Amino acid sequence: MKTMSGSAAASALAAMYLKDKVLVEDSFNHLTAGALQTLDDKLYQEYNCRHITDDGSRDDCHLILAKACIRRIAHRCLDKYARLQSSKEVVEDALQFYTLPMELQEQLASKYGTPPPTTWYESLDQLKSLSTTEDAYDQGKLWRLILDHPMTSYVPVQCQSCGHVVPDQYPTQQTDAEVGLREIAPTGDELELRAGWFRGPRQAVVFELTCKGCNAVSKWYRSGHPQILLNPNKWGRLCGDQEDLRLTLAKYLNIPVRLAVPLDWDHVWSEYSSGSSTSTWQVQDDSARNFCCRLDEGIGSWTRVWAIHSNPEWCKDVTRDYLTIQQNGGRADNNVDYNRMKRYETIIKDARMDKSGNLTQAKTVNGYVLLRANLSHGSITEELQRAVRDFGTKKWWELSYDDKS
Numbered sequence: 001m002k003t004m005s006g007s008a009a010a011s012a013l014a015a016m017y018l019k020d021k022v023l024v025e026d027s028f029n030h031l032t033a034g035a036l037q038t039l040d041d042k043l044y045q046e047y048n049c050r051h052i053t054d055d056g057s058r059d060d061c062h063l064i065l066a067k068a069c070i071r072r073i074a075h076r077c078l079d080k081y082a083r084l085q086s087s088k089e090v091v092e093d094a095l096q097f098y099t100l101p102m103e104l105q106e107q108l109a110s111k112y113g114t115p116p117p118t119t120w121y122e123s124l125d126q127l128k129s130l131s132t133t134e135d136a137y138d139q140g141k142l143w144r145l146i147l148d149h150p151m152t153s154y155v156p157v158q159c160q161s162c163g164h165v166v167p168d169q170y171p172t173q174q175t176d177a178e179v180g181l182r183e184i185a186p187t188g189d190e191l192e193l194r195a196g197w198f199r200g201p202r203q204a205v206v207f208e209l210t211c212k213g214c215n216a217v218s219k220w221y222r223s224g225h226p227q228i229l230l231n232p233n234k235w236g237r238l239c240g241d242q243e244d245l246r247l248t249l250a251k252y253l254n255i256p257v258r259l260a261v262p263l264d265w266d267h268v269w270s271e272y273s274s275g276s277s278t279s280t281w282q283v284q285d286d287s288a289r290n291f292c293c294r295l296d297e298g299i300g301s302w303t304r305v306w307a308i309h310s311n312p313e314w315c316k317d318v319t320r321d322y323l324t325i326q327q328n329g330g331r332a333d334n335n336v337d338y339n340r341m342k343r344y345e346t347i348i349k350d351a352r353m354d355k356s357g358n359l360t361q362a363k364t365v366n367g368y369v370l371l372r373a374n375l376s377h378g379s380i381t382e383e384l385q386r387a388v389r390d391f392g393t394k395k396w397w398e399l400s401y402d403d404k405s
Contacts, residue, residue, distance in 0.1 A: 007400075009049050012047035012061075013043070013064055015047065016039075016043065017397040020042075024397065029201065030362075031069065031369065032363060032364055033357045036065075036365055043065075049061035059372075065369055066369050068396065069370065070370075071383070071396040071399070072396040073261065073306070073308075073366075074308055075387060075391055080224070080244065081309070081310045083192070083194075084248050086251075091252045094120075094227040094229075096121040097119075098119065098120070098233070099118055099119065100120070100123075100232050101232060107150070108150070112130065113130075123151055124151070127149065128142060131145060139274050140272075140274025140282075143253075143257075143284075147284040152242060152245055154238070154242055155236055155237040157198065157236035159209060159211035159213065159214060159234070161211065161234075164214070166179050167199075168238070169199065170197075170199060170200050170362070171200075172200065180211060180212050181209050183202075183205040184205075184207070184208045185206070191227060191228050192224045193205075193221050193222070196222040196240055197238075198222070204221075204222075207221060220236050222240070222241060224241075224244045226245065229245040239268055243268050243269065247259075247270070250270075256272060256273040257271070257272045258309035258314050261305070262303075263302060263367050263370075264302050264303045264304075264362050265302035265303075265360065267291075269285060289331050289332065290331075290336065291305065292323055292336065292341065300351075300362070301359055302348065303348055303360060304319045305317075305321075306380075308384065312389050315381065316381045317377045317381045318331075323341060353368065354368060
């Protein structure tokens with residue numbers, strides 16, 4: 001079997017991308033076992049890259065695909081950071097754009113005090129006041145209040161008339177048509193229409209919902225624009241939209257925040273640092289902090305967790321942090337006992353080894369791709385940081401092979 005150097009394997013991937021961009025993008029966008037097999041076959045058959053040999057020798061093709069996987073996920077997150085560059089004026093206009101529904105005003109007054117805020121801008125001022133001591137607000141306290149506030153809360157996609165919720169499941173138990181959902185052509189008036197995950201991977205589309213409860217028709221789409229993200233009128237704000245909004249507000253308030261991205265599981269959250277040093281990162285949300293416990297839901301496993309930011313020094317494979325309790329320096333609450341954590345580690349290990357992807361929540365094989373390339377936590381962190389440094393000067397599929405990973 002013909003072998004190939006690492007640099008030649010990297011060149012082969014670049015050539016394949018330039019020849020068939022759509023196939024490569026789609027394959028890495030939702031890296032299933034079938035998509036990985038397509039990439040492997042093309043590199044092997046069309047570009048003479050070799051598969052791993054029986055004696056277990058180093059396979060540069062596998063390593064290149066693993067690095068490409070890392071770089072694409074990192075660059076996709078950095079694209080998000082780059083896209084969420086709303087000016088202070090745009091953010092403030094969005095915070096003042098909507099008059100909050102009366103029921104929501106009453107809820108906010110009950111929880112945070114009177115007078116009730118009529119806009120999100122007034123709500124933010126209220127939270128600043130609650131965080132202020134001696135004429136300066138406590139940045140960490142303010143951010144914790146924001147994270148727990150309806151302004152940034154998760155909102156399911158729903159009928160904007162009666163509130164009937166569209167089930168967001170994958171694999172879906174009902175078709176889009178069965179829940180009253182269909183994709184329609186954008187009108188051109190949408191603000192920052194974007195692709196994203198909703199009942200599976202989606203392109204940048206507009207959804208029309210004919211409610212099964214009241215027959216009202218609603219429209220919804222995914223966007224990174226703060227005016228859309230802050231819509232308080234039963235507008236869906238999924239976990240990715242939540243993080244878009246939180247990143248926008250963090251930038252507006254100058255609070256250090258980085259994305260936490262699980263592999264092979266459809267979710268994202270954020271970590272924040274409230275002190276003068278960014279050596280300690282915190283997670284406010286219970287479900288995110290105890291993300292290991294979601295392995296008990298029976299919907300599949302995740303395989304790794306990465307922290308990603310435009311500052312390469314803040315990027316890291318933080319998987320171990322989410323499999324360690326706080327008293328031992330991790331994220332998880334201390335009530336997650338040793339035997340339970342060991343069981344979670346076994347579930348994740350099995351999912352990484354599963355080349356079919358059937359054991360993961362997203363039915364993807366990113367963790368397997370990294371495992372078969374023998375990449376360690378440290379090697380993954382180095383590649384994440386390299387990808388961030390390269391962002392803007394090199395594409396994710398433009399790999400160099402001058403390292404010893």
